[in-house]
Amino acid sequence: MKVPVSWLADLVEIPVAPEVLARDLHMAGFEVASLEDGVIDFEITANRPDCLSLVGLAREVATKYGTSLKLPASRDLGASSTGVLDPLRVTIEDTARCPRYCAAIADVKVGPSPAWLAERLTAAGIRSINNIVDVTNYVLLEQGHPLHAFDLSRLAGPALHIRTAREGETLTTLDGQSRKLATDMLVIADRDRAQAMGGIMGGRDSEVTATTTTIVLESAWFEPTGIRRTSKRLGLSTEASYRFERGADFAAAASALARACALLEEIGAGTVRSGWVDACASRPPARTVHLDYARVRAMLGVEIAPDEIARVLSGLGFGVSPAPGGLDAVVPTWRIDVARDVDLVEEVARHFGYDRLPATFPPLSTVPPRPDRRLELDRTVRRLATAAGFSEAVTFSFISEVAALEFAAGESLVRLTNPLSELFAVLRPSLLPGLVDAVAHNRRHGQKDVRLFELGTRFERATGESRTLGLAWSGAGSGEHWSQKSRPADVYDIDGVVEALGAALGVPFTLTAETHGPLTPGRSATISVQDRTGHARVVGVCGRVRSELLASRDLHAQDEVFVAHLDLEALGDLATILDVVRTRPLPRFPSIVRDVSILVDERLLAADVRGTIQSVAPATLVRVAEFDRYQGKGVPDGRVSLSYRLTFQAPDRTLTDGEADEAVQTIVSTLAAAHGAVRR
Numbered sequence: 001m002k003v004p005v006s007w008l009a010d011l012v013e014i015p016v017a018p019e020v021l022a023r024d025l026h027m028a029g030f031e032v033a034s035l036e037d038g039v040i041d042f043e044i045t046a047n048r049p050d051c052l053s054l055v056g057l058a059r060e061v062a063t064k065y066g067t068s069l070k071l072p073a074s075r076d077l078g079a080s081s082t083g084v085l086d087p088l089r090v091t092i093e094d095t096a097r098c099p100r101y102c103a104a105i106a107d108v109k110v111g112p113s114p115a116w117l118a119e120r121l122t123a124a125g126i127r128s129i130n131n132i133v134d135v136t137n138y139v140l141l142e143q144g145h146p147l148h149a150f151d152l153s154r155l156a157g158p159a160l161h162i163r164t165a166r167e168g169e170t171l172t173t174l175d176g177q178s179r180k181l182a183t184d185m186l187v188i189a190d191r192d193r194a195q196a197m198g199g200i201m202g203g204r205d206s207e208v209t210a211t212t213t214t215i216v217l218e219s220a221w222f223e224p225t226g227i228r229r230t231s232k233r234l235g236l237s238t239e240a241s242y243r244f245e246r247g248a249d250f251a252a253a254a255s256a257l258a259r260a261c262a263l264l265e266e267i268g269a270g271t272v273r274s275g276w277v278d279a280c281a282s283r284p285p286a287r288t289v290h291l292d293y294a295r296v297r298a299m300l301g302v303e304i305a306p307d308e309i310a311r312v313l314s315g316l317g318f319g320v321s322p323a324p325g326g327l328d329a330v331v332p333t334w335r336i337d338v339a340r341d342v343d344l345v346e347e348v349a350r351h352f353g354y355d356r357l358p359a360t361f362p363p364l365s366t367v368p369p370r371p372d373r374r375l376e377l378d379r380t381v382r383r384l385a386t387a388a389g390f391s392e393a394v395t396f397s398f399i400s401e402v403a404a405l406e407f408a409a410g411e412s413l414v415r416l417t418n419p420l421s422e423l424f425a426v427l428r429p430s431l432l433p434g435l436v437d438a439v440a441h442n443r444r445h446g447q448k449d450v451r452l453f454e455l456g457t458r459f460e461r462a463t464g465e466s467r468t469l470g471l472a473w474s475g476a477g478s479g480e481h482w483s484q485k486s487r488p489a490d491v492y493d494i495d496g497v498v499e500a501l502g503a504a505l506g507v508p509f510t511l512t513a514e515t516h517g518p519l520t521p522g523r524s525a526t527i528s529v530q531d532r533t534g535h536a537r538v539v540g541v542c543g544r545v546r547s548e549l550l551a552s553r554d555l556h557a558q559d560e561v562f563v564a565h566l567d568l569e570a571l572g573d574l575a576t577i578l579d580v581v582r583t584r585p586l587p588r589f590p591s592i593v594r595d596v597s598i599l600v601d602e603r604l605l606a607a608d609v610r611g612t613i614q615s616v617a618p619a620t621l622v623r624v625a626e627f628d629r630y631q632g633k634g635v636p637d638g639r640v641s642l643s644y645r646l647t648f649q650a651p652d653r654t655l656t657d658g659e660a661d662e663a664v665q666t667i668v669s670t671l672a673a674a675h676g677a678v679r680r
Contacts, residue, residue, distance in 0.1 A: 001052055004123040005038045007142075011058035013067040024064055025057075028350045039123050049246035050334040053144025063315030063351055072142065074255065075262035077104060080278040088152070088216060088277065093163040095281035097186045098198060101162055101220040102253045103277040104261055105152065108132055108270030110212050117267060126239075131269040132208045132215060135260055137239075144334075145219065145248055145256035146240035148188075148196060150206045152214040157191040160216070162198065169194055173201045173236070185230045186222065199227045199244040200236060215270070219257035221250050249334035250284055284333070291344045292326040299345050301360035304352055312351045313344065374467060377572045378455055381469055384504050385453040388497050390471065393452040395434025397459075398424035403433045406549055407518050414459045427459035431470030432518065432563050436545060439474050439561050440553040449475030455568070467572075471497060471542075471564040491523045494542050494562040498527060501566075507574045510536070511607060519543035519563070527566065529574055540566035591622070591649035592660040596668065597680040602631065602640040604675055609642060616670045618663050620655060623647035641680060 005018045014021055022032045022040050030051070031043040042057070050056040055071065062069040083090045085105060092101055110130050112118070117138060118128035126137050136147040152158060165171075165181035171194045172178045179197075181187065186198035196202040199222035208215060228245035231237055261272040291313075297303055310320045310327060319330030331338045338344065349357065382392065400423045404413055408429035419425045428434060431454050442450045454470045477489035495511055502509035511525040524543025531537045542564035550559060600609065610624055617624075628643035635641050646667070648660045671677035 001042050001044055002123065002125045003040045003042060003054065003057060004120055005040060007120050007124075008054055008058055008061065011054055011070050011072065012062045013065075014061060015065055015067070021061070025060065027353065027355065028060065028064060030060075037123075046246055047337040049243055049248065049336065050144065052243050052246070054142045056144055056334065059315070059317060063312060066311075066315075072259060073262050073266075074258035075265065075272060077254075077258050077261060077272075077276040078274050080276050083277060083279045085273075085275050085277045087158040089159045090277045090279045091159070091161050092279050092281060093161060094186060097164070097223045097226045098162045098220055099223075099281045100250065100253050100283075101160075101218070101277070101279045102257045103160070103219070104217045104257055104272055104275075106215050106217060106261065106264055106270045106272045107213060108215055108264070109268075110208060110210050111269070114267050130208065130210075131267060132212070132264075135263050135267070135269065136217075138263060139256050139260045140239060140243075143252060143256040143259055144243060145252040146199070146243055147256060147260055148202050148218045148240075149208050150195060150202070150216040150218065151208050151212045152216050153212070154206045155190040155195065155216075156193070159191055160195075160218075161189045161191075162220075163187060163189060165194060171195075171197060172204045173197065174204055174207055175201070176204065179234055179236075182230075182233065184226075185233075186226055188218070197230065197234075197236075198222050200231055200234075200241045201238050217257060217260060219253045219260070221248055221253045224248075247336040251333040254278060287331040287339070289329050289331060289338065289341055289344055290323055290326060291329060291341050294325065295341055296345050296348060298363060299342070300349055300352075301358050301362070302352075302356070304348060308352070309348050312348050315351075316347060318344075373572050374568075377568060378467075380505065381501070381568065382453075382455060384501055385469070385471070388451075388500065390451040390453040390473075390497075393435060393438050393454045395428075395431070395438060395454060395456070396424065397428055397457065399426060399428045399433050401425045403437075404429055406552075407432055408460070412460045412462060414461055428456075429460055430458055430565055431456050431468055432472070432545075432565055435470045435472040435563065436549070436561060437553060439472050440550075440555050443474070443555060443559060451475075467568040469540075469564075469566040469568055472561060473497075473563070474559060474561045488560070489562060490560075491542075491544055491562055494564050495525070498540075498542050498564050498566070502529070505571060507571060509539075511542070513605065516541045516543065518546060518549055520546050527564070529570070531574060537570060539570045540564060587649055587651065589650060589652070589654045591647050592655050592657065594646045594648070594660055594664050595627075595643060596646060596664060597628070597641055597643040598668070598671060598677040599635065599639045599641055599680060600671075600675050600677045602638055604640075606642060609644070609671065609675065609677075612671055612674050613644065613646070613667050616666055617646075618648075620648045620650050620659070621646060621663065622649045 008014065018038060018040065019035060022035045026032045033041040033043050044051050059069055088103065088105060090101055090103055092098055110132055113128055113131045113134040117134055121128050121134060121137055124141050128134055132149050136149055140146050165183055165185045165187050167183055169181045170178055171181055181194065187194035188196040188198055194203065195206045222244045224245050224247050227241055231241040231245060257276065264270045265272060293306055296309065313329050314320050317332040321328050329344055404426045412429060414427040416425060435452055435454055438452055439450050452472045456468065457465050458468045459465055471494065473489050473494050475489060476486045477493045478487055480486040499509055507529050510528050512528065514526045515521040516524050519541065520543060524541065526538050527540040527542060528536045528538045545561045545563055550561060606626055613624055625645045626642060627645050630641040646664065648655055648663060668679050
C-alpha cells in the first residue's frame, strides 16, 4: 500500500523524517517495500486489514511516538431507517453474505476533483476519474472501507436488492467485461437485473457519468469467504475485494459513509439529503480478552510496566480496564486478528521494540509433549533412507491421469474439478509415478546412478489421504572400488533396503513373491508385517518397473528401475522403535557357528527355508544368513544348492558343540520333511 507521508501527517503528528518513520514502522512489524518522493510503500500482511488504510497506519504511528490521532471530519447523517429512504428502498435477501448495507442519497454535480485530492490519489497509485468516484477512492484509502456510487436515474426503479445471482445472469462490469455469474455469487440488483458484484466491482449500466445528477452512495459489509471465492473464480481482484476478503471493519460501514458524505460537500461535489439507510440483520458481539501481566513477562522475558502496557493497547484502540493480575481489553471492531491473550502480548512487544527484548529461554511450567508419532517416524525413515545412500526428492502431488492409471485402478483416482492442465488432472495415487519420472529426468541429464526417496501423501477415493514412502533405484548396485568391479543394481538390492528399514524400525518385513500392476512379474513382491493381533498385514510392494512403463518415459530397456512403496500410516502404528529404545548388553559368552548346505527345488523361496529354520530352532539361534547359492556341475537339474550360516549363542553360559550339533540335526530333519531338502 502506497502511503503519501503528507497525507499521513494530516492524521497524526510525525516527529521524525520519512526515512526514520519507515525504519521505525519496519521495527514494529511492517514490511517496507520502498520509500520514494515522500511515499512509503508498505506490504501489509493478510492478518492486518486494518492497516490497509491511512487511519490504521496513523494509529500505529500515534502509538509509536505517543502522539494523538486526528480523525478526519465526518458528516452527521441524522436518523437512519432500516430499509427505506425516500425514494430508495433496500432489501437484503442474503443476510449471511451481507449482514449490513448502508446507503445515502446525494444530489451531485460531476466534474474534476480539486488538485489536492487528485494529487493524493495519484501519489497513492490510483488514477483520478471524477469528483464522485475520486471521493469513494479517497475514503477507501483513508478509512480502509470500500464504497460504491450508483447513478440513481439509471436504476430500474429506486430499489436495491442484495441477493445471489440468478441462473444464467450476466453483468458488464466497469472494466467493460461481460461476466457470466454463478448462482452463489452475491450481487446488488435493481428491479430487473444485477447492477454490481457485491464487494468487488460495480456495473457499467449504473456507473456515474458526466450527466449524473443523483447518486446512491453504498457502504456495506460483505462476508470475506464469499468475496474471496467469487474473486478467484472470475479472476477479478480489485482494491475493494482485496480488503473485503481479508475482513473489513463492521462498524466502518457507517463511519466511512459519513466521511464520504462530508467530503462530497467539502469539495463542492454535491449535497447529501437528510437521513440514511442502515439495513443491519445482526451485529457481531463485543470481544473482551484478559491479559495477565505475568503472562507478558513469561513470554517476552522482560518486565514491562503495567502503565506502558495500557498505553500501547489504548493507543491502538483497545478499551482497557483494570482486572485482577492484569487488565481486560475490549477488542475494537477493526482488529479481526485479535482473539487471545498472546495476540495482545504481540502488540505490546511490537511497540516496546523487538530489539529491546533479551535473549532468554522461556520458563517451562509443564513437561513438553512428546512429538507427534508421524513426525518422529518421518525423521527416522528419512535418516535411514539417507544412510542407505538415497537422496530425497519432492515431486508434484498433481499428475496426469495417464500416469496415474499405470499405477492404480481408474475408480480409485481422485480427479480435480478444475485442473491447470491435463498434466495435473488427478491427485497421485502413489509416489512411484513421480519418482520414476525423476529417475528418467536424471538419466536424461547424464546421471547414470540414481537413488531417490520421497516422503509424501498419496490419495485414493475410498481411503482418502495416507502418508507413504517411495524408493527408486537405478544404475549401479555397488560403487567402483579397486577390490571389485561395479555391478548393476538388481531386485535384491531394493529388497535389502526394505528389509534393513524394517529391522531398524523394529518391524520385520515378510516379502512374498507376487505380481503387482506396474511391476515385472517374477521380479516383484508384496511387503507384509505381523500386526499386534498376529495377523499378516500388507504394507507395500517392491520390485522392478515394467519395461513398457520405462519406455513411455524415454528410458531404454537396459535402464532398469527398482522401486518400493510403503504405507507409513501402518508402520507408524507398529514401529516399536518409536515407543522405546531397547538395548542389550554385549554378550559375555562366545558363539558357535555352523554352516549348512542343502539341495532343494530351484523354485523354493529362500525366505521359506529361512522361516522353517527359525520355526524349529532353539532360542540360542541368534542369526541366520544365506551366504551361497549354486547351480551347475554336481547339482541335479531342477535343484539348487543353498548354504546357510547359523550362529548359536546363549546369554548365560557357554554352549557346547553337542548342543549346536543337536540343533543343526533338528533343523536339517525338519527341512527334509517340509521341503524335501538333502544335506550336502
